Amino acid sequence: MMKKIIFSAILLALPAIGFAQEAAEAAPKLDSGNTAWILAATMLVMLMTIPGLAFFYGGMVRRKNVLSVMMQCVVLTAVITIEWIVYGYTAVFGTGFSGGWLGEIIGGFDKIFLHGVDKDALTSGNIPEVLFALFQCKFAVITPALIVGAFAERIKFSGFLLFSLIWAVLVYNPLAHWVWGGGWMQRMGALDFAGGTVVHINAGVSALVMALMLGRRKGYGTSMILPHNVPFVVLGTALLWLGWFGFNAGSGLGADGLAANAFLVTHLATSVAATTWMALEWIINKKPTIIGICTGAVAGLVAITPAAGSSDAVGALFIGLIAAVICFISVAYVKPKLKYDDSLDAFGVHGVGGFVGAILTGVFASKLITGEAQGALYGDWHQLWVQALVNSVTVVFSAAMTFILFMIVDKTVGLRVNSSDESIGLDISQHGEIAYHDGE
Helix, strand or coil: CHHHHHHHHHHHHHHHHHHHHHHHHHCCCCCHHHHHHHHHHHHHHHHHHHHHHHHHHHHHCCHHHHHHHHHHHHHHHHHHHHHHHHHHHHHHHCCCCCCCHHHHCCCCCCCHHHCCCCCCCEEHHHEEHHHHHHHHHHHHHHHHHHHHHHHCCCECHHHHHHHHHHHHHHHHHHHHHHHHCCCHHHHHCCCCCCCHHHHHHHHHHHHHHHHHHHCCCCCECCECCCCCCHHHHHHHHHHHHHHHHHHHHHHHCCCCHHHHHHHHHHHHHHHHHHHHHHHHHHHHHCCCCHHHHHHHHHHHHHHHCCCCCCCCHHHHHHHHHHHHHHHHHHHHHHHHHHCCCCCCCHHHHHHHHHHHHHHHHHHHCCHHHHCCCCCHHHCCHHHHHHHHHHHHHHHHHHHHHHHHHHHHHHHHCCCECCHHHHHHCHHHHHHCCCCCCCCC
């Protein structure tokens, strides 16, 4: 009798055991390979701002302003990180407003101070959400840092800091949500794998507005303003090129074929753009320069960024080639013709290169890479239309918001240094330091 009771109990328990096993198998598990790769990618993206961008921009300015540019890159790494953890992450990836029209515009407040984002919470790629938040933080950091190149050598540090913080909250966060966080651009099917729209068009257009509203540097157009340390520029370029592999290949959140393809097309497009820029200089100016080839490399990195998750090698080759030609024209001919002082070509490289790359994503997107979206080259003209619309809206949004924020900050704390401070250099006037103590 006892054996029958035990046997019956086992039979009754078997379905429950099966259901429990199925539930355990269905529960997401941490992918250690993906996690390890995104940890590395996060560090690579960190390198892009400091020391990468700091050396790239720092070498291009005059020696009396090198520390001011580096300071701007370092302080943004710190301040925007705090903003991102407190509010930025929830504004972009929060789900508090999902399901309604407000969710198309902003993320909500459910993840403020990273609420609910702990070591056990997983996200896409089965990586810890806390790691995803940190990876995305590096994108939020470098975007306003790119704008530094437009107003270098003439901006007040207090005004710069206030403007950058407000810009991150009111310009970067909403746009990142629209494209990556479930907003209206993402729902339209916009392709921006690693930030052609969110990072480069956004920062580049804002850079142009800032350059126009601040006005030109003293002596611009009448005297030579030369880079003070070209080896710094080369070092910065190398660090940016290296870091960009994390920027692009990490954006798929997996250690897989998509990451490998993004790695390949990033390197190829950059190599093509650098070579093309060098060739153009050689033909037109009779001598190729290291500044030129470095600028071309960055233009290629920028242009392939939105297409890194959708383009194959052929697409990367043409994106690098086309972007280099158009950016070269913008920097070498359009800027001197219009006489605006985009100090370090933040608009000419990032704004123009980002827009070219984002549009060409709609041309060269391959279904073999994306699994879904197809570009105009393969017969899907709808994707090209989506890219054109989304990026045109981004230009208008970034320009309008930057104009408004500039006016507000300029009327409160001020943005441009006075004439004497500009003459002695921002290193001394804003920070009380000098980079080089000659003879000591």
